[in-house]
Amino acid sequence: MTQVFNFRILTSFFLVMAMIAMIFTAPSQAIAAERHPVIPANGQPILGGNMHGSDWIAASNESKQAYCEEAFAAFRGSAAQSYIISHNIQSLSPTGLCDRMDQYYSLEDYFDDRLGSAAAIAPILFADTPLGTKY
Numbered sequence: 797m798t799q800v801f802n803f804r805i806l807t808s809f810f811l812v813m814a815m816i817a818m819i820f821t822a823p824s825q826a827i828a829a830e831r832h833p834v835i836p837a838n839g840q841p842i843l844g845g846n847m848h849g850s851d852w853i854a855a856s857n858e859s860k861q862a863y864c865e866e867a868f869a870a871f872r873g874s875a876a877q878s879y880i881i882s883h884n885i886q887s888l889s890p891t892g893l894c895d896r897m898d899q900y901y902s903l904e905d906y907f908d909d910r911l912g913s914a915a916a917i918a919p920i921l922f923a924d925t926p927l928g929t930k931y
Contacts, residue, residue, distance in 0.1 A: 841855065868889070
């Protein structure tokens, strides 16, 4: 009886050690976290999540598209995205996200909102509006 008990303890010990070894030998970052920043063409300014709507409106299309590609990757990698069942949000693309953000910032009330907030809210807020709609 004690041999069986000792065998179980020894087996459990080796399993725990193997799991710890796998944790330390695994890559330090998850694959979804390995994003490379998209730099807009022709030296255009790089938009960031802490910038405001006025920065978005003044930015070039290349800068907007570069920001939307990064924001879209973050959106698709988020856990919240999996709970959204709207077809218009599930079929969203980086270009569609840019269009939704243009819709968001076409309303003067949102000029002071940060780009990070707009990227999270605009796809949901304007999910059922036609692309290219301006207010």
